[in-house]
Amino acid sequence: MQKGVIRVFFLTAVLIPLLTLSACNSTSSSTALSQTTTAATSSIINSTVSTATASSTLANTFNAMATLGKTIYDKYGASSHGQNGQGGSSPALMGSHATLTKYNTAQGLLTYISTNMPLEAPGSLSHQDYLDILCYLLVQNNYVPADTVFNESQLSNITLK
Ligand code: HEM
Known part of the structure:
Protein backbone atom coordinates (compact mmCIF):
# COMPACT_ATOMS: atom_id res chain seq x y z
CA MET A 1 0.00 0.00 0.00
CA ALA A 59 29.25 43.96 -67.94
CA ASN A 60 27.96 47.38 -69.13
CA THR A 61 29.47 48.54 -72.38
CA PHE A 62 29.57 52.17 -73.57
CA ASN A 63 26.94 51.19 -76.12
CA ALA A 64 24.54 49.75 -73.53
CA MET A 65 24.85 52.88 -71.40
CA ALA A 66 24.53 55.12 -74.49
CA THR A 67 21.15 53.55 -75.20
CA LEU A 68 19.97 54.68 -71.77
CA GLY A 69 21.74 58.02 -72.27
CA LYS A 70 19.78 58.72 -75.45
CA THR A 71 16.45 58.60 -73.61
CA ILE A 72 17.79 60.97 -70.94
CA TYR A 73 19.29 63.29 -73.56
CA ASP A 74 15.97 63.29 -75.48
CA LYS A 75 14.24 64.43 -72.31
CA TYR A 76 16.72 67.05 -71.03
CA GLY A 77 18.92 68.17 -73.92
CA ALA A 78 17.27 67.63 -77.31
CA SER A 79 15.03 70.71 -77.14
CA SER A 80 18.11 72.98 -77.02
CA HIS A 81 20.88 71.00 -78.69
CA GLY A 82 18.72 69.34 -81.36
CA GLN A 83 17.07 65.94 -81.61
CA ASN A 84 20.28 64.42 -83.04
CA GLY A 85 22.67 66.76 -81.25
CA GLN A 86 23.16 68.76 -84.45
CA GLY A 87 22.68 72.05 -82.59
CA GLY A 88 19.75 74.41 -82.31
CA SER A 89 19.41 77.29 -79.90
CA SER A 90 22.55 75.80 -78.25
CA PRO A 91 25.81 74.44 -79.70
CA ALA A 92 26.05 71.15 -81.61
CA LEU A 93 27.09 68.16 -79.49
CA MET A 94 27.29 65.52 -82.23
CA GLY A 95 28.33 65.44 -85.86
CA SER A 96 30.66 67.66 -87.88
CA HIS A 97 29.70 70.90 -86.07
CA ALA A 98 30.39 69.58 -82.58
CA THR A 99 33.48 71.00 -80.88
CA LEU A 100 33.85 68.89 -77.77
CA THR A 101 37.59 68.25 -78.20
CA LYS A 102 38.27 71.30 -76.00
CA TYR A 103 37.23 69.21 -72.97
CA ASN A 104 40.30 67.03 -73.75
CA THR A 105 39.11 63.80 -72.11
CA ALA A 106 35.88 61.95 -71.37
CA GLN A 107 36.41 62.91 -67.72
CA GLY A 108 36.66 66.60 -68.72
CA LEU A 109 33.40 66.35 -70.65
CA LEU A 110 31.69 64.58 -67.74
CA THR A 111 32.81 67.34 -65.36
CA TYR A 112 31.47 70.00 -67.75
CA ILE A 113 28.03 68.50 -68.30
CA SER A 114 27.52 67.44 -64.68
CA THR A 115 28.33 70.92 -63.34
CA ASN A 116 26.78 73.10 -66.10
CA MET A 117 23.89 71.20 -67.73
CA PRO A 118 20.99 71.26 -68.22
CA LEU A 119 21.32 75.05 -68.48
CA GLU A 120 18.22 75.84 -66.40
CA ALA A 121 19.06 73.30 -63.65
CA PRO A 122 22.83 72.56 -63.60
CA GLY A 123 23.84 69.39 -61.74
CA SER A 124 20.24 68.33 -61.20
CA LEU A 125 20.49 64.86 -62.78
CA SER A 126 21.81 61.79 -60.98
CA HIS A 127 25.46 60.81 -61.41
CA GLN A 128 24.32 57.69 -63.30
CA ASP A 129 22.24 59.82 -65.69
CA TYR A 130 25.28 61.99 -66.47
CA LEU A 131 27.38 58.88 -67.06
CA ASP A 132 24.75 57.48 -69.45
CA ILE A 133 24.51 60.79 -71.40
CA LEU A 134 28.32 60.98 -71.49
CA CYS A 135 28.42 57.50 -73.07
CA TYR A 136 25.83 58.61 -75.63
CA LEU A 137 27.99 61.62 -76.60
CA LEU A 138 31.18 59.52 -76.72
CA VAL A 139 29.65 56.78 -78.88
CA GLN A 140 27.88 59.21 -81.25
CA ASN A 141 31.12 61.13 -81.80
CA ASN A 142 33.19 57.94 -82.21
CA TYR A 143 35.44 58.87 -79.30
CA VAL A 144 35.31 55.30 -78.01
CA PRO A 145 34.63 51.85 -79.54
CA ALA A 146 30.98 51.17 -78.69
CA ASP A 147 31.55 47.63 -77.42
CA THR A 148 34.25 48.62 -74.88
CA VAL A 149 33.33 47.73 -71.29
CA PHE A 150 32.60 50.93 -69.33
CA ASN A 151 34.93 51.70 -66.44
CA GLU A 152 34.54 55.09 -64.78
CA SER A 153 38.11 55.09 -63.45
CA GLN A 154 39.39 55.03 -67.06
CA LEU A 155 37.56 58.19 -68.25
CA SER A 156 40.69 60.38 -67.94
CA ASN A 157 42.47 58.06 -70.37
CA ILE A 158 39.88 58.54 -73.14
CA THR A 159 41.12 61.43 -75.27
CA LEU A 160 38.58 63.41 -77.34
CA LYS A 161 40.03 63.78 -80.84
C1 HEM B 1 21.33 66.95 -69.94
C2 HEM B 1 21.15 67.67 -71.03
C3 HEM B 1 22.25 68.49 -71.63
C4 HEM B 1 23.51 68.14 -71.97
C5 HEM B 1 24.14 66.75 -71.82
C6 HEM B 1 24.19 69.29 -72.48
C7 HEM B 1 25.48 69.28 -72.91
C8 HEM B 1 26.18 70.42 -73.28
C9 HEM B 1 27.56 70.46 -73.66
C10 HEM B 1 28.49 69.26 -73.77
C11 HEM B 1 27.87 71.73 -73.92
C12 HEM B 1 29.23 72.27 -74.38
C13 HEM B 1 29.20 72.49 -75.87
C14 HEM B 1 30.48 73.08 -76.40
O1 HEM B 1 31.32 73.51 -75.60
O2 HEM B 1 30.65 73.11 -77.63
C15 HEM B 1 26.70 72.51 -73.70
C16 HEM B 1 26.64 73.87 -73.84
C17 HEM B 1 25.49 74.60 -73.79
N1 HEM B 1 24.24 74.12 -73.47
FE1 HEM B 1 23.76 72.23 -72.97
N2 HEM B 1 23.31 70.33 -72.46
C18 HEM B 1 22.13 69.89 -71.96
C19 HEM B 1 20.98 70.63 -71.81
C20 HEM B 1 20.84 71.94 -72.17
C21 HEM B 1 19.63 72.70 -72.16
C22 HEM B 1 18.26 72.14 -71.74
C23 HEM B 1 19.91 73.93 -72.58
C24 HEM B 1 19.02 75.13 -72.76
C25 HEM B 1 17.86 75.28 -72.11
C26 HEM B 1 21.33 73.98 -72.87
C27 HEM B 1 21.99 75.07 -73.34
C28 HEM B 1 23.36 75.15 -73.55
C29 HEM B 1 24.06 76.36 -73.92
C30 HEM B 1 23.46 77.76 -74.10
C31 HEM B 1 25.41 76.01 -74.05
C32 HEM B 1 26.58 76.92 -74.38
C33 HEM B 1 27.17 77.39 -73.07
C34 HEM B 1 28.39 78.22 -73.25
O3 HEM B 1 28.95 78.31 -74.35
O4 HEM B 1 28.84 78.75 -72.24
N3 HEM B 1 21.87 72.75 -72.62
N4 HEM B 1 25.69 71.70 -73.31
Whole structure:
Protein backbone atom coordinates (compact mmCIF):
# COMPACT_ATOMS: atom_id res chain seq x y z
CA MET A 1 0.00 0.00 0.00
CA GLN A 2 2.76 2.44 1.00
CA LYS A 3 4.75 1.39 -2.08
CA GLY A 4 1.73 2.22 -4.28
CA VAL A 5 1.44 5.72 -2.78
CA ILE A 6 5.15 6.35 -3.38
CA ARG A 7 4.83 5.15 -7.01
CA VAL A 8 1.83 7.47 -7.68
CA PHE A 9 3.70 10.39 -6.02
CA PHE A 10 6.81 9.68 -8.14
CA LEU A 11 4.72 9.56 -11.33
CA THR A 12 2.73 12.77 -10.75
CA ALA A 13 5.28 14.96 -8.97
CA VAL A 14 8.52 13.96 -10.70
CA LEU A 15 8.20 11.94 -13.89
CA ILE A 16 5.29 13.75 -15.66
CA PRO A 17 6.68 17.32 -15.10
CA LEU A 18 10.11 16.11 -16.23
CA LEU A 19 8.76 14.58 -19.45
CA THR A 20 6.65 17.69 -20.19
CA LEU A 21 9.68 19.95 -19.67
CA SER A 22 11.90 17.95 -22.01
CA ALA A 23 9.20 17.93 -24.74
CA CYS A 24 8.97 21.77 -24.55
CA ASN A 25 12.74 22.15 -24.79
CA SER A 26 13.05 19.98 -27.85
CA THR A 27 10.26 21.94 -29.62
CA SER A 28 11.87 25.30 -28.93
CA SER A 29 15.35 24.15 -29.91
CA SER A 30 14.04 22.78 -33.20
CA THR A 31 12.28 26.11 -33.83
CA ALA A 32 15.54 27.94 -33.13
CA LEU A 33 17.36 25.59 -35.48
CA SER A 34 14.87 26.19 -38.27
CA GLN A 35 15.13 29.97 -37.74
CA THR A 36 18.92 29.79 -37.96
CA THR A 37 18.66 27.71 -41.12
CA THR A 38 16.20 30.20 -42.66
CA ALA A 39 18.47 33.14 -41.80
CA ALA A 40 21.50 31.39 -43.27
CA THR A 41 19.62 30.49 -46.45
CA SER A 42 18.31 34.03 -46.96
CA SER A 43 21.77 35.48 -46.40
CA ILE A 44 23.14 33.15 -49.08
CA ILE A 45 20.33 34.23 -51.44
CA ASN A 46 21.03 37.93 -50.69
CA SER A 47 24.73 37.59 -51.35
CA THR A 48 23.98 35.81 -54.64
CA VAL A 49 21.68 38.71 -55.66
CA SER A 50 24.25 41.39 -54.85
CA THR A 51 26.96 39.49 -56.73
CA ALA A 52 24.67 39.31 -59.78
CA THR A 53 24.01 43.08 -59.56
CA ALA A 54 27.71 43.86 -59.30
CA SER A 55 28.61 41.68 -62.27
CA SER A 56 25.83 43.18 -64.43
CA THR A 57 27.27 46.66 -63.70
CA LEU A 58 30.71 45.41 -64.74
CA ALA A 59 29.25 43.96 -67.94
CA ASN A 60 27.96 47.38 -69.13
CA THR A 61 29.47 48.54 -72.38
CA PHE A 62 29.57 52.17 -73.57
CA ASN A 63 26.94 51.19 -76.12
CA ALA A 64 24.54 49.75 -73.53
CA MET A 65 24.85 52.88 -71.40
CA ALA A 66 24.53 55.12 -74.49
CA THR A 67 21.15 53.55 -75.20
CA LEU A 68 19.97 54.68 -71.77
CA GLY A 69 21.74 58.02 -72.27
CA LYS A 70 19.78 58.72 -75.45
CA THR A 71 16.45 58.60 -73.61
CA ILE A 72 17.79 60.97 -70.94
CA TYR A 73 19.29 63.29 -73.56
CA ASP A 74 15.97 63.29 -75.48
CA LYS A 75 14.24 64.43 -72.31
CA TYR A 76 16.72 67.05 -71.03
CA GLY A 77 18.92 68.17 -73.92
CA ALA A 78 17.27 67.63 -77.31
CA SER A 79 15.03 70.71 -77.14
CA SER A 80 18.11 72.98 -77.02
CA HIS A 81 20.88 71.00 -78.69
CA GLY A 82 18.72 69.34 -81.36
CA GLN A 83 17.07 65.94 -81.61
CA ASN A 84 20.28 64.42 -83.04
CA GLY A 85 22.67 66.76 -81.25
CA GLN A 86 23.16 68.76 -84.45
CA GLY A 87 22.68 72.05 -82.59
CA GLY A 88 19.75 74.41 -82.31
CA SER A 89 19.41 77.29 -79.90
CA SER A 90 22.55 75.80 -78.25
CA PRO A 91 25.81 74.44 -79.70
CA ALA A 92 26.05 71.15 -81.61
CA LEU A 93 27.09 68.16 -79.49
CA MET A 94 27.29 65.52 -82.23
CA GLY A 95 28.33 65.44 -85.86
CA SER A 96 30.66 67.66 -87.88
CA HIS A 97 29.70 70.90 -86.07
CA ALA A 98 30.39 69.58 -82.58
CA THR A 99 33.48 71.00 -80.88
CA LEU A 100 33.85 68.89 -77.77
CA THR A 101 37.59 68.25 -78.20
CA LYS A 102 38.27 71.30 -76.00
CA TYR A 103 37.23 69.21 -72.97
CA ASN A 104 40.30 67.03 -73.75
CA THR A 105 39.11 63.80 -72.11
CA ALA A 106 35.88 61.95 -71.37
CA GLN A 107 36.41 62.91 -67.72
CA GLY A 108 36.66 66.60 -68.72
CA LEU A 109 33.40 66.35 -70.65
CA LEU A 110 31.69 64.58 -67.74
CA THR A 111 32.81 67.34 -65.36
CA TYR A 112 31.47 70.00 -67.75
CA ILE A 113 28.03 68.50 -68.30
CA SER A 114 27.52 67.44 -64.68
CA THR A 115 28.33 70.92 -63.34
CA ASN A 116 26.78 73.10 -66.10
CA MET A 117 23.89 71.20 -67.73
CA PRO A 118 20.99 71.26 -68.22
CA LEU A 119 21.32 75.05 -68.48
CA GLU A 120 18.22 75.84 -66.40
CA ALA A 121 19.06 73.30 -63.65
CA PRO A 122 22.83 72.56 -63.60
CA GLY A 123 23.84 69.39 -61.74
CA SER A 124 20.24 68.33 -61.20
CA LEU A 125 20.49 64.86 -62.78
CA SER A 126 21.81 61.79 -60.98
CA HIS A 127 25.46 60.81 -61.41
CA GLN A 128 24.32 57.69 -63.30
CA ASP A 129 22.24 59.82 -65.69
CA TYR A 130 25.28 61.99 -66.47
CA LEU A 131 27.38 58.88 -67.06
CA ASP A 132 24.75 57.48 -69.45
CA ILE A 133 24.51 60.79 -71.40
CA LEU A 134 28.32 60.98 -71.49
CA CYS A 135 28.42 57.50 -73.07
CA TYR A 136 25.83 58.61 -75.63
CA LEU A 137 27.99 61.62 -76.60
CA LEU A 138 31.18 59.52 -76.72
CA VAL A 139 29.65 56.78 -78.88
CA GLN A 140 27.88 59.21 -81.25
CA ASN A 141 31.12 61.13 -81.80
CA ASN A 142 33.19 57.94 -82.21
CA TYR A 143 35.44 58.87 -79.30
CA VAL A 144 35.31 55.30 -78.01
CA PRO A 145 34.63 51.85 -79.54
CA ALA A 146 30.98 51.17 -78.69
CA ASP A 147 31.55 47.63 -77.42
CA THR A 148 34.25 48.62 -74.88
CA VAL A 149 33.33 47.73 -71.29
CA PHE A 150 32.60 50.93 -69.33
CA ASN A 151 34.93 51.70 -66.44
CA GLU A 152 34.54 55.09 -64.78
CA SER A 153 38.11 55.09 -63.45
CA GLN A 154 39.39 55.03 -67.06
CA LEU A 155 37.56 58.19 -68.25
CA SER A 156 40.69 60.38 -67.94
CA ASN A 157 42.47 58.06 -70.37
CA ILE A 158 39.88 58.54 -73.14
CA THR A 159 41.12 61.43 -75.27
CA LEU A 160 38.58 63.41 -77.34
CA LYS A 161 40.03 63.78 -80.84
C1 HEM B 1 21.33 66.95 -69.94
C2 HEM B 1 21.15 67.67 -71.03
C3 HEM B 1 22.25 68.49 -71.63
C4 HEM B 1 23.51 68.14 -71.97
C5 HEM B 1 24.14 66.75 -71.82
C6 HEM B 1 24.19 69.29 -72.48
C7 HEM B 1 25.48 69.28 -72.91
C8 HEM B 1 26.18 70.42 -73.28
C9 HEM B 1 27.56 70.46 -73.66
C10 HEM B 1 28.49 69.26 -73.77
C11 HEM B 1 27.87 71.73 -73.92
C12 HEM B 1 29.23 72.27 -74.38
C13 HEM B 1 29.20 72.49 -75.87
C14 HEM B 1 30.48 73.08 -76.40
O1 HEM B 1 31.32 73.51 -75.60
O2 HEM B 1 30.65 73.11 -77.63
C15 HEM B 1 26.70 72.51 -73.70
C16 HEM B 1 26.64 73.87 -73.84
C17 HEM B 1 25.49 74.60 -73.79
N1 HEM B 1 24.24 74.12 -73.47
FE1 HEM B 1 23.76 72.23 -72.97
N2 HEM B 1 23.31 70.33 -72.46
C18 HEM B 1 22.13 69.89 -71.96
C19 HEM B 1 20.98 70.63 -71.81
C20 HEM B 1 20.84 71.94 -72.17
C21 HEM B 1 19.63 72.70 -72.16
C22 HEM B 1 18.26 72.14 -71.74
C23 HEM B 1 19.91 73.93 -72.58
C24 HEM B 1 19.02 75.13 -72.76
C25 HEM B 1 17.86 75.28 -72.11
C26 HEM B 1 21.33 73.98 -72.87
C27 HEM B 1 21.99 75.07 -73.34
C28 HEM B 1 23.36 75.15 -73.55
C29 HEM B 1 24.06 76.36 -73.92
C30 HEM B 1 23.46 77.76 -74.10
C31 HEM B 1 25.41 76.01 -74.05
C32 HEM B 1 26.58 76.92 -74.38
C33 HEM B 1 27.17 77.39 -73.07
C34 HEM B 1 28.39 78.22 -73.25
O3 HEM B 1 28.95 78.31 -74.35
O4 HEM B 1 28.84 78.75 -72.24
N3 HEM B 1 21.87 72.75 -72.62
N4 HEM B 1 25.69 71.70 -73.31
